Amino acid sequence: MTLQLIVFIVLALFIAVCSVLAVTTSRILRAATYLLFVLFGTAGIYFQLNYSFLGAVQLLIYAGGITVLYVFSILLTSSQGDKAEKLKNGKMIAGAVSTLAGLVICLFVMLKNQFLPSHFVHGELDVRTIGHTLMGMEKYQYVLPFEVISILLLACIVGGILIARKR
């Protein structure tokens, strides 16, 4: 029972409870708050895997940017009916049953599968390596996806303004 195992168990329980609450609570603002907690837990998992840069990106972009966007749009669009409308019981049960079936099948396949021999290598991934890999043009280096995602973000900004502007 090492400290790492205890931290992982706490994070796993936190993520599981918050993700279930995020999809079952009836007020949508609470759902956004639970989503924020799930994203924090995910960042904790990245930190535990020694990927500090990925955890920081997760905290900055997801927890800092996307959640603020969600909260703003929820406050803009939910005027009076902030309670979720009641779904029919049959549809709710059908969704739950199909989800549980899929979960059981996926867990069964995953736990029966023989993975490659796994070993955990300690040690932080230093930022110099990340930068050289992100900006290099050799094999296994990623300058082309970097440029493509910059164009994607530019198109996303222009499209967002174009869709949401007042006419």
Added chain:
Amino acid sequence: MEYYLVVSTFMMFAGIYGFFTRRNLLAMLISVELILNSVDINFAVFNRYLFPNELEGFFFALFAIGVSAAETAVAIAIIINIYRNIRNIQVKNLNEMKN
């Protein structure tokens, strides 16, 4: 390693359940965020445990975070536009596209 995968599978199916049962566009978008996030966990875990000397999963998770940010921004712009047209974002009221 399997315990991380169990956590991400659970999170993904929570998202799928929310996508099936919620009837609000923003709640469905929150469920989609849960699904995308669980896939990012899988990439990072596979990279760390199976191929610890390479960086493919790390960069795939990084770019997936960027792409999901773009997707969320455009989807929220569309939802706000829908709200401006029909004053409501419930799915059952979305039966006409013209306007």
